[in-house]
Each structure stands twice: as C-alpha cells, then as structure tokens.
Amino acid sequence: MKFKAQLIRTGTSERTEVFVSIERKVLRLSNGDSYPIGEVSVGERSGVNSPFFIFLPSGQQLIITENVREFADEFYKHLPFYRKNWLHRFETWGKSLLVSVLVLIAAITFWLTKGSDMAAEWLANRISYDLEYELGKHILSGLSTLGWTVRKPSTSDEKRVEELFYFLSEQAEVKYAHFYVLDKPKIVNAFAIPGGFVVFTSEMIDDYISEEDGLEALGGVAAHELGHIKHRHSLRILIKSALVASIFTILTGDVSIVSLGMAQQLLSLAYTRKQEEEADAYAITLLMKSYLDPEPFIELMQNLKEKYDTDEVPEFLQSHPHMSKRIKKMRQLMEQLKKQDFQE
Numbered sequence: 001m002k003f004k005a006q007l008i009r010t011g012t013s014e015r016t017e018v019f020v021s022i023e024r025k026v027l028r029l030s031n032g033d034s035y036p037i038g039e040v041s042v043g044e045r046s047g048v049n050s051p052f053f054i055f056l057p058s059g060q061q062l063i064i065t066e067n068v069r070e071f072a073d074e075f076y077k078h079l080p081f082y083r084k085n086w087l088h089r090f091e092t093w094g095k096s097l098l099v100s101v102l103v104l105i106a107a108i109t110f111w112l113t114k115g116s117d118m119a120a121e122w123l124a125n126r127i128s129y130d131l132e133y134e135l136g137k138h139i140l141s142g143l144s145t146l147g148w149t150v151r152k153p154s155t156s157d158e159k160r161v162e163e164l165f166y167f168l169s170e171q172a173e174v175k176y177a178h179f180y181v182l183d184k185p186k187i188v189n190a191f192a193i194p195g196g197f198v199v200f201t202s203e204m205i206d207d208y209i210s211e212e213d214g215l216e217a218l219g220g221v222a223a224h225e226l227g228h229i230k231h232r233h234s235l236r237i238l239i240k241s242a243l244v245a246s247i248f249t250i251l252t253g254d255v256s257i258v259s260l261g262m263a264q265q266l267l268s269l270a271y272t273r274k275q276e277e278e279a280d281a282y283a284i285t286l287l288m289k290s291y292l293d294p295e296p297f298i299e300l301m302q303n304l305k306e307k308y309d310t311d312e313v314p315e316f317l318q319s320h321p322h323m324s325k326r327i328k329k330m331r332q333l334m335e336q337l338k339k340q341d342f343q344e
C-alpha cells in the first residue's frame, strides 16, 4: 500500500509531497530514496490519529497525515516488538485489552463467589485439627478483646446442658469438643468456633431450660453446632473471609479490611444456606442416633423463627427467610429416619 506523505528538509519549511510504501522492512519513497526501517526513528504521537513523524537518516522528516492508523499498522508490522511504542500496542491490542479486563472482572467475581468457597474448602481440608484447635483458642481469647468473656459453665442448668453436649459430641465422634458460656444479656444465641469450641449465651440456656423438653431442645442446638464442627464450616468461613480480604487488599491496597479482628469477622459471617441445612440434617441424625427426640429442637426453631426479625437472628437461624424450608426438611428427614429404624 502507498501512503501520501510530506517530506521536510530539516531546518527549512520546504515540503514536497511523496508516496511511501514499506517492503521487506525497507521504507521506499516515490522520489527514489529508500531507508531500512531499522535506521529510522519515530516521533512520539499524542493520539491514535495524530500525524506520524519519521526521522530519516538523511536528516529529513517524513510526516504521514492521511490513513495514519493503517500506516502505523504497516510500519509496526515490520518492527521488532521492543521498538513498538505504547500507543501502537494500544491500537492493536485495545480490543484484547478490553477483553482481558472483562475476563479479569469475571475471574474476580467468580473468585468472590464460587472460587473462594472452593479454595477455602481445599485449604480447610489441608489444615490439621491441631492447627484448627490453636486457631480456635486464639479466636476465643480474641472475643475478650471485643468485651465478650467466655467462661466455663457455672450454674447447675448450664452444667446440665454441658453434660448433654459432651454426650452428643461423643456420639458425633468429633476430634475436639469444648463447651463454653457467654454472658451476653438479651442475646439468645449459640455458635461454633474452629477447633470444636461451642459457645451458648447464658440467656439461651436460661430461656429454654425451664421449658418443657427444654434440655432436649438445647441438645438439638448443640447437635446443630456439632454439625458445623464436624463439617468444619466455621474454619471454611474464616479461610474464605481471609481469602476474600486478601483479594481486596491486592486490588485496593486497603489493609484495614484484613486487620479486622478475626473473631469479629467470624461472628459477623453467615454460614451458607447449604451449610445450615447440612448442620440441620446432621443434628437430626445425631439426635436420633443418640435416642433423643428431635421434635423439641424443631419446635425451638419454629418458636425462635416467630420471635425474631431478620436482625439479631441467632446463628442457627441465620438463613432466616429459608427457615420454613429448613424446618420442613428436618421433619422430612426425621420421618425418613424413623421409618428406616422401624424397618431394621
């Protein structure tokens, strides 16, 4: 292809019109001159369509003002990569750059949703129980920095729940199980921390122990938390939040997200609906295996569902909108297990 160009003698304003073509890495001018492309230099351009200046070894300047893009394409095709300037790289790669950015966004979105779950699971499976236990101990002591003090059970009611918890944990064959009480007035809750730590608020025990079948209901809550422990859900959540936080740090350079207390993170993180259902199913199976009736636990959940709004929902009720479904599923499983038992 021939390109129209102005040839200027350096130091003068004398311009002549020439045609330029590039063949086999040689710049050929219609006036008969030719220059190997490696011997010319190119002026910096301010934009994709701005004129293309070429400084010839003869001291002359060549300016291409028409079909600049096409000329640039042709010109750079003959140049080794390292001599191409950023503007041309953008010209040729602009589209692929956009695609790369979109792919990156998709990858990050995937990472924040599915990918981090998968990575967390992969990592959780590689963390030893001893390490998980150490981690749990740190988190437990971290709770006190939030002004929450966990303690060993002290009242006779608390000790009854503790006894049932240890009975269930033996049936559950979990690696570690530790029962703690948290004094947090007006908060009815129970949660599991990595390393087998299960914490009940004293309010939770006080509220239900005096009810009919209250102890069995609390046993169900304990069984549900043991389900989270058995499946290492809290460990996975913690790893996931650390992974997501580190991705944010890489992207934004904001360390403050990471420096959030681990304990705080763990408590503010919700289990997935699937994890809750896993813990529910685990609880029903464990209770029945231990010859305990799951009904009081299901009723406790029903009762709390009616009592609480979406705010301040106890851990084991976190997937609140799906509570009815969860309760239904638990009942189904209970019936199914009863039938199996009958057949055996």
Ligand SMILES: [Zn+2]
Residues within 6 Å of the ligand: 224, 228, 271, 276, 279, 315, 316, 317
């Ligand atoms: Zn739960």
